[in-house]
Amino acid sequence: MYRQSLRKRVAIAFAICVATLSVVWGLAFFAAIRLSEDRVLVNQLQRAADNYPTLMANPRGYDDASGLPESLREWGQTNPSEGLYEFTAEELHVAVVSAGNEQNNAFVVLDVAGIEAASSEDWWWLLLITSVVGALGAIGFGLGIIVMRRAVAPVWQLAKMVEDIDLENLSAGDHKRIEASRFGDDEVGVLAETIEKTLERISAFVARERYFTSSASHELRTPITVITGALELLEQSDLSTTDVEVLDRIRRSTLDMKTTIEMFLCLAREIDDGLYEEQFLVMPLVRQAIDQQRYLLNGKFVDVEIDFIDVEIGDLSRSVACGHAQAFSIAVNNLVRNAFEHTLDGQGPVTIHVEERVLFITNQVRSDADEQHTPTEASSPNGYGLGLGIVQRLCERYGWSFSLRADEVSVAARLSW
Incomplete structure (x- = not known):
């Protein structure tokens, strides 16, 4: 219905915000993965360089439990089932695989000493990652606020314009303060145009009301004043009893009419x-x-x-x-x-x-x-x-x-x- 409706702008703003955050998070995770890979390879190469010219095979394979390192020998003799095992204290990772016979399994042992990071280093990495995540969250929150503010800015501007209008004392030009033409052809523009036309009608009505009460106050009271003066002149004449009763009725009717005029003028008057x-x-x-x-x-x-x-x-x-x-x-x-x-x-x-x-x-x-x-x-x-x-x-x-x-x-x- 509208070329650039408010609903569409909000949806686009939300989509842009989500897409931007998704890209940023994706890049952050990709960088973390690549950094981890490089770190493992660098540590493994450094360990090999430290032992040069003696190069130790890592990982190593064992056909039975008796050949395992001494710290793992007792565990291997319990004939563990196939799978992956981690021994934190020994800094060893063990894979138990089938050796082709039903009695014994084979073992593949990976020595991660010097490859995995120390505990203190893990805490530093955790602090760094937490900081990065918090920074990305703050950036995303700020970006969302900026995008949404830009999307709903016309609504805020219209509300501010309406708020600045003194509804108790409308002037003839208050409707021009809305400036509906600046909001474009969307829901906000239609709303602004409707408010502008409504205020224009109210301003015109208030102007007519003030003109009517000011004019009617004079035009309606003048005949009453003339009638009252004429009655006072007639009272000074020699009148019969019947004429005096008629004058009393006219006087009372005139007074009732004056009271009625004052009453309706009080009700019609916008300000007093x-x-x-x-x-x-x-x-x-x-x-x-x-x-x-x-x-x-x-x-x-x-x-x-x-x-x-x-x-x-x-x-x-x-x-x-x-x-x-x-x-x-x-x-x-x-x-x-x-x-x-x-x-x-x-x-x-x-x-x-x-x-x-x-x-x-x-x-x-x-x-x-x-x-x-x-x-x-x-x-x-x-x-x-x-x-x-x-x-x-x-x-x-x-x-x-x-x-x-x-x-x-x-x-x-x-x-x-």
């Missing part, structure tokens, strides 16, 4: 200009939400019980939260609105309880509170008001915690920060 660590008072936002949504209880005999407790700071009115004040206000407004809307006439009270870093809002949904029911943890908040789904998203966005506990009698919302 460093407002995540803003500190604000909780109680004023809760009271504001209650005042804004109290109209939902008009005509209902429902009480609102407010309870603020802060055991650490002692001042019940100065409970502080950290995060985004506007988003927190939107979340509280949705919770209060949901509680007021789903509480029917006479099914009160609605309880709003604030402790240290926790807000509880509980409302009754059934008048028969004495009946026993098994409470359940709501798996989805959408069944108790669309706004609760927005609250869940806001909490996930700003690091707060939201849960909803509901049964057939009551619904309890919990918001912690």
Whole structure:
């Protein structure tokens, strides 16, 4: 599929490494064999030269055990079976062969004294061979690393490029840093091209999102401001009771629309200009939400019980939260609105309880509170008001915690920060 795929490059690199090591090891073993042969012949010739002009036959043949050297005579009389024997102490090698009769065997004796290396010399040879083997192993290991690094270098380069990109603050030109064209027509090139195109789409989306939120923030708020101003002018006129009620409904709808716009802009905005660590008072936002949504209880005999407790700071009115004040206000407004809307006439009270870093809002949904029911943890908040789904998203966005506990009698919302 690819002319020079990564898989093929790795296979070729591995084959080159193995072939190189095989050749080196073969040459090393061949050199060791030739060196051993030369050493044996040189030692045997040196021994003959030391005994010149008397040249001793070596090896020598013996027809029976009585002719063997004295150190071997007793062993030979035991009639050993055919084979090769080594006598280390005597420095003799003996071959027992058939002599053509069933009673005795013949013996061929090789005297290796002066031919085999001494024990101390063997240790030096062992040290030399071990050093050579270790050096070859180190060379092979280094060669393998070099070859494999060259084979996977494109993957490492691509990973480094991706690592250097700040995914939290993507710019319009971040996709150009991948430079997919430099990786060629292989798997790494396809991967680099895919990442480059993906980042290009994400960068374009982020640019569109920022343009939309900046434009929508102005374009959507302007009509709301105009309507609010017009309502203020109308309030200064002489209006009938019916007109005042109509203006109140328009004002509430305008306020709901403004809250909805602010809520969706908060969720759509990629960054919030460093407002995540803003500190604000909780109680004023809760009271504001209650005042804004109290109209939902008009005509209902429902009480609102407010309870603020802060055991650490002692001042019940100065409970502080950290995060985004506007988003927190939107979340509280949705919770209060949901509680007021789903509480029917006479099914009160609605309880709003604030402790240290926790807000509880509980409302009754059934008048028969004495009946026993098994409470359940709501798996989805959408069944108790669309706004609760927005609250869940806001909490996930700003690091707060939201849960909803509901049964057939009551619904309890919990918001912690």
